[in-house]
Amino acid sequence: xxxxxxxxxxxxxGGRCVVSLILAFLLLPAIVVTIAAFNDKAILSFPPQxxxxxxxxxxxDYPDFREGFHNGLIVxxxxxxxxxxxGAMFAFVIDRYSFPLKRAIEGVLVSPLVIPHFTxxxxxxxxxxxIGWSRGFAVVxxxxxxxxxxxxxxxxxxxxxxxxxxFEQAAASLGATPxxxxxxxxxxxxxxxxxxxxxxxxxxxxxxxTASLFVTSQxxxxxxxxxxNYVREFADPSMAALSVMYxxxxxxxxxxxxxxxxxxxxxxxxxxx
Amino acid sequence: MPGQSEAAVRFDAVTKxxxxxxxxxxxxxxxxxxEFMTLxxxxxxxxxxxxxxxxxxxxxxxxSIAIDGKCVNQLPTYKREIGMMFQNxxxxxxxxxxxxxxxxxxxxxxxxxxxxxxVGDVLALVKLAGMExxxxxxxxxxxxxxxxxxxxxxxxxxxxxxxxxxxxxxxxLRAAMQVELREIQRTLGLTTIFVxxxxxxxxxxxxxxAVMSEGKIRQLGTPLExxxxxxxxxxxxxxxxxxxxxxxxxxxDATGAVIALGAARMxxxxxxxxxxxxxxxVDLFVRPEQLRLVNSAEPCAMTGRIAAQVYQGGHVxxxxxxxxxxxLLLRSAGDQALMRWPLGTEVGIAIDAEGxxxxxxx
Numbered sequence: 001x002x003x004x005x006x007x008x009x010x011x012x013x014g015g016r017c018v019v020s021l022i023l024a025f026l027l028l029p030a031i032v033v034t035i036a037a038f039n040d041k042a043i044l045s046f047p048p049q050x051x052x053x054x055x056x057x058x059x060x061d062y063p064d065f066r067e068g069f070h071n072g073l074i075v076x077x078x079x080x081x082x083x084x085x086x087g088a089m090f091a092f093v094i095d096r097y098s099f100p101l102k103r104a105i106e107g108v109l110v111s112p113l114v115i116p117h118f119t120x121x122x123x124x125x126x127x128x129x130x131i132g133w134s135r136g137f138a139v140v141x142x143x144x145x146x147x148x149x150x151x152x153x154x155x156x157x158x159x160x161x162x163x164x165x166x167f168e169q170a171a172a173s174l175g176a177t178p179x180x181x182x183x184x185x186x187x188x189x190x191x192x193x194x195x196x197x198x199x200x201x202x203x204x205x206x207x208x209x210t211a212s213l214f215v216t217s218q219x220x221x222x223x224x225x226x227x228x229n230y231v232r233e234f235a236d237p238s239m240a241a242l243s244v245m246y247x248x249x250x251x252x253x254x255x256x257x258x259x260x261x262x263x264x265x266x267x268x269x270x271x272x273x
Numbered sequence: 274m275p276g277q278s279e280a281a282v283r284f285d286a287v288t289k290x291x292x293x294x295x296x297x298x299x300x301x302x303x304x305x306x307x308e309f310m311t312l313x314x315x316x317x318x319x320x321x322x323x324x325x326x327x328x329x330x331x332x333x334x335x336x337s338i339a340i341d342g343k344c345v346n347q348l349p350t351y352k353r354e355i356g357m358m359f360q361n362x363x364x365x366x367x368x369x370x371x372x373x374x375x376x377x378x379x380x381x382x383x384x385x386x387x388x389x390x391x392v393g394d395v396l397a398l399v400k401l402a403g404m405e406x407x408x409x410x411x412x413x414x415x416x417x418x419x420x421x422x423x424x425x426x427x428x429x430x431x432x433x434x435x436x437x438x439x440x441x442x443x444x445x446l447r448a449a450m451q452v453e454l455r456e457i458q459r460t461l462g463l464t465t466i467f468v469x470x471x472x473x474x475x476x477x478x479x480x481x482x483a484v485m486s487e488g489k490i491r492q493l494g495t496p497l498e499x500x501x502x503x504x505x506x507x508x509x510x511x512x513x514x515x516x517x518x519x520x521x522x523x524x525x526d527a528t529g530a531v532i533a534l535g536a537a538r539m540x541x542x543x544x545x546x547x548x549x550x551x552x553x554x555v556d557l558f559v560r561p562e563q564l565r566l567v568n569s570a571e572p573c574a575m576t577g578r579i580a581a582q583v584y585q586g587g588h589v590x591x592x593x594x595x596x597x598x599x600x601l602l603l604r605s606a607g608d609q610a611l612m613r614w615p616l617g618t619e620v621g622i623a624i625d626a627e628g629x630x631x632x633x634x635x
Contacts, residue, residue, distance in 0.1 A: 164363065166363035169363070172329075174351075174356075175354075175428065177380075
């Protein structure tokens with residue numbers, strides 16, 4: 001071990017403390033909610049006096065939550081899949097071709113990052129009312145596609161950028177038609193980017209609240225909206241229980257993706273080989 | 274078509290621009306059947322562009338490219354029957370070695386049985402038998418290169434295109450792979466275009482080489498021709514080590530020009546000097562092995578002082594400071610020079626009377 005001065009050692013300890021505090025701060029809400037979820041009393045108090053699982057049972061039984069979960073899955077599956085296809089197509093075109101207004105199109109595609117979610121939701125609400133579009137799943141899905149598109153686009157675009165063109169050229173030199181190159185080389189090599197894009201879109205869409213509040217109806221309300229409606233009437237820990245399940249499910253999904261593809265690749269912070 | 278059919282690949286007055294930059298300027302080049310042709314030049318000289326035109330990754334702005342006598346200007350890469358090896362090998366990371374090699378056979382709908390046999394055969398050829406199920410990332414750099422070569426060879430291409438394939442290998446492995454590649458190429462009689470910026474690689478591998486700079490072919494010839502009789506100052510200084518000395522033109526006639534430097538007289542090719550008057554200044558290009566050391570008292574081309582000795586095993590490189598010139602490089606076979614000419618010795622420098630080249634001074 002290299003010799004270190006007292007000053008360096010203090011700096012090291014200080015650094016560790018600061019990092020621990022930041023991590024604790026990041027996890028604080030999740031920890032508080034988790035503890036609250038096991039409260040036996042029907043109030044959201046902290047810390048709990050007695051412990052129980054009953055709010056988990058209540059959350060799983062409550063019809064609005066069940067339906068919201070089901071609706072959320074439908075919306076998420078459609079929205080992230082459509083966004084993936086649209087986003088991948090645009091990412092491909094933007095990466096491979098140059099054409100007039102390319103910058104402008106890029107700007108439009110990432111504009112939902114700048115435009116607030118409630119604006120998008122309100123816009124869809126007005127539009128749906130204007131053209132007499134019933135407030136079914138189509139509106140919710142269309143709205144979500146727009147909201148998650150920038151993330152999918154980014155994810156696929158970064159993977160495309162990192163993809164060395166010589167792979168595709170090698171395939172072409174071996175006699176593969178452009179379609180064959182796409183199916184056997186480009187898409188398999190882009191898979192981590194596509195999966196991560198889809199995953200991000202799915203998590204964002206499933207958690208999306210602000211815009212969903214405008215465009216969902218009683219019949220199509222997603223889980224976050226159902227939770228909001230619930231919390232306006234009741235203030236018991238079943239909300240907290242639901243949150244804990246949310247966190248566990250999302251963590252499991254990411255852990256699964258990590259085992260399957262490697263987290264670095266899924267988050268696109270690591271170049272694919 | 275006699276004459277026509279000689280060239281396996283023919284570039285005819287090919288021009289390629291990237292925006293305002295002219296990457297290739299009216300380049301014509303014929304590559305014979307079974308020939309190992311090297312495109313040599315510094316980066317940006319157009320050598321890679323020429324290779325990419327042959328591969329069909331780019332199209333020419335003017336001129337035509339023919340493979341096997343057929344114009345391929347409009348033919349996409351996948352119909353060209355080429356084998357290509359990339360600088361980074363471009364092995365498909367999501368496929369096994371066998372699937373990588375079989376890729377070109379599958380696109381040609383070769384039956385499964387024959388496919389397996391040909392993959393086995395070509396793996397044996399590149400000395401990787403038994404590696405079928407490995408993934409590219411499990412292989413060493415040299416092994417990856419062999420797989421890349423096998424993948425390009427297995428389809429029996431009309432032309433093999435090599436884009437700086439050795440640049441990622443360490444020196445010893447590189448030399449071994451070069452010999453091996455050349456043997457395989459010779460055995461199969463495969464027309465090959467090889468791109469490199471490494472002049473020693475070009476000299477040791479090529480049947481013929483094209484030295485390129487600024488989008489033009491400066492000289493086309495066998496390695497021996499290019500090394501011995503460079504056609505211009507760029508080729509003279511780019512290919513092989515060389516010393517540039519300032520001399521004086523003595524006479525020009527049909528058999529050659531005579532250059533004087535000190536007491537030395539050198540006979541050089543006359544072409545660059547047609548119409549030049551005697552005693553005009555010339556740049557004399559002398560290879561390190563064409564210089565000899567003599568006692569400084571003897572009549573010689575110039576005198577200097579030994580500034581450095583670089584022992585290379587089989588030979589010694591001596592660096593000599595001479596007033597009025599850049600530091601000279603002199604190559605002496607064996608190791609006697611180490612003892613005979615210690616550092617700081619005042620020496621006389623003699624130049625071989627034949628075999629140098631010279632161009633009018635700029």
